[in-house]
Each structure stands twice: as structure tokens, then as C-alpha cells.
Amino acid sequence: MTSVVKVAVAGCGTVGAALLDLLERHGEALRQRRGVRYQVTRVLVRDADRPRAVSVDRALFTDRVDHFLETPADIVVEAIGGTTAARAVAHGTLVRGRRLVTANKALLRIEGPALDALARAHRAAGATLDFEAAVGGGVPVVRLLRESLAGHGLHRIRGVLNGTTNYILSRVEQGVPFADALAAAQRAGFAEADPTRDLDGTDAADKIAVLAWLGFGVDPAALRVRATGIDASLALEARAAARRGRAVRLVATAVRIGDGVHATVAPRVVPRGHPFAQVRDEQNLIQLESESAGTLTVAGAGAGGSATASAVLADILRHGATNAAS
């Protein structure tokens, strides 16, 4: 017997389109293996008339949030970014007792705990909140912190958390001009809609704040993250460092100090053999240091449609066919 799980997808850009493609390509295998058919019921975009390279019925596209939220759905994926329409989608989803899967670290930074509380308040009706894709792209660091490392005396989280800046840094050290490397990262879909968020360290700051929330229980909105980003002059330094056998990486850190947490994002010069120097292009690497489990390191594709959509799909599959109609 096959159950049907209705999925409404907000966003058909880099992440949303890659997710729709994954659901299309793996739909039959998922049905056979899990006995579930994931049926896309609505896609929210800014421009519903624009032609799209996804095989989804055009009639399912809408540019109205209220229309989107009225559509029957068991799971709502939020992959539009920003914090205005995304917030309306997130709240509207949870208060209806639906499962929310979001890739939006900017939204989680400002109101992750509030969304979590809303999900708990509507849990009996079926609401859940999952956001594996929000940090680390395809790297399952959110799950590691939420589940495996809960209560392990975590004391430091450190990592390369932004794929765009890492892509730029690892290209400029090979002689590619800063502007060309940035343009390539944008073409590949690694950069935020506003790439300033990548370059000035804001995106990495949002991510480390979300990890600090999960790992240390701090309010990510209240956590001050001192952030320094990268620019063309730092790229010249990265190139010079490469000639000296060193690498520059944008490293985000959150350390527990007493009852508080100290968080930073800053470029660091590391020797070639350092794990951060080995992180190339859009890859991310995160080290979680804890008393009982020692240091755990996870790494992989930190940005890009396919890797990020795979993390979204993992969240979709997470609760099995809960809420599904047979």
C-alpha cells in the first residue's frame, strides 16, 4: 500500500528547483522503498509566469503566500530566503499543524527558538520543525547537534561555514581574480541572493549562531557574533599566503566560556596541512569539541542546489509517512 504525503515547496530557485528535481528523479524509488509517494501540491515563487526548468505542472505555481498556505500539504518546504515572506510561510505552516522544513539560517537566527516553540505548541496537530540544510548544506551537522551530541558537554564549535567565501578563497590562491571567483560562485548557485551576506561574514555569523543555539542553548538572536568577512585585498593576502605554503579560510567559532558563549567569524591563516586548509571550493568543515565524545569532524558540500536539496529531502523523509493519507 502506498501512502501519499503532500509537499508544498516555497521557492523554485537554486534549492527549491533542485529539490523538485530530486523528488521527480527519486520519486519512484522512494515509493518502492518507503511505500510513500511525495506529491507536490503547490510551488510558491515571486514570478509565477516565468518559465521554469522543472517538470512540475505550471498550474501548481503561485506568487501568493495566502494561496500557498491554503493549499493542502503535510510538509511545507521553505526555500525562498529572506525573513518577511519566509516568516509568514513558517508561521502559517506551523499554526496549521504542518511540518516545516526550512533552509533559511537568516530566519532561524532571528527566530529559531520562537519557531521551535510554535512547532511544540502545535505538535499534537502534527507540526514539526526541521532545518538540516540551513547550516553546512549537505553536511548533517544540525542532526549531529540536535540528537547525537545533546548533553555531551560541548565546549567549542568551529568551522568553515560559508561555501561562497571558501570557493573564492580557494580560487584566488590559484590566481583567479576576486571578482571572477565571486561571479563563478554566483553562477554555481552558492551565493545568497544578496552576496554581501556571504562576503561580510553575515551568513557564517547566522550559521554559527544557529549552531550555538543547538549546541549551547543560547538565543541566536541575542548572541553577538563579531564578524569580519573577505574582500579583494584579503584575496591578495590569500594569494601571498598560498605562495608561503599557507591558506586563508573564513572560520566561524563559538566557544562556551563560563555561562556565556563567545562567537566570531574571521579570516584565519592556517598551514597547508591544517584540516581547514584542506577544505576547498564550496566545501564546509565543522569540528565539534566535547568532553565525552572528543572532537567530531564533519565535512562535505556546504552550498549548491543538489547538496542542499539532499539535506532538505533528508528532513522530508525524517518523520516517515506521518500525517500521510493512504
Ligand SMILES: NC(=O)C1=CN([C@@H]2O[C@H](COP(=O)(O)OP(=O)(O)OC[C@H]3O[C@@H](n4cnc5c(N)ncnc54)[C@H](OP(=O)(O)O)[C@@H]3O)[C@@H](O)[C@H]2O)C=CC1
Ligand atoms: N543556495 C545554496 O547553496 C543554499 C541556500 N540556502 C538557503 O536556501 C534558501 C533559498 O536559497 P536559494 O535557492 O539559493 O535562493 P534563490 O534566490 O535561488 O531562490 C529563491 C526562490 O524563492 C522565490 N522567492 C523569493 N522571495 C519570494 C517571495 N517574497 N515570495 C515568493 N517567492 C519568493 C524566488 O522566486 P522567483 O524564482 O520567482 O524569483 C525563487 O524561486 C535561502 O534561505 C538560502 O539561504 C541554504 C543552504 C545552501
Ligand SMILES: N[C@@H](CC=O)C(=O)O
Ligand atoms: N550562500 C551560502 C549558501 C549555503 O548556505 C554559502 O555560500 O555557504
